[in-house]
């Protein structure tokens with residue numbers, strides 16, 4: 001039978017708990033960033049150069065600054081530069 005004193009047992013349990021919480025924190029933060037990238041799209045208005053983000057996937061967006069109608073191409077991020 002394995003003999004272990006109380007201090008080592010508490011230390012091992014505490015270390016395991018901290019490791020578990022850290023791994024869960026890393027897992028949920030990684031998924032949250034991925035969801036936000038899929039949820040929001042960043043566009044730049046070619047007329048007033050206003051940068052805005054939208055959650056909808058419509059092909060025509062309205063600029064919130066100058067109210068121009070913009071044609072949005074799929075898989076294009078105009079604000080990369």
Ligand SMILES: [Zn+2]
Pocket residue numbers: 045046047048049050063064065066067068
């Ligand atoms: Zn605009």
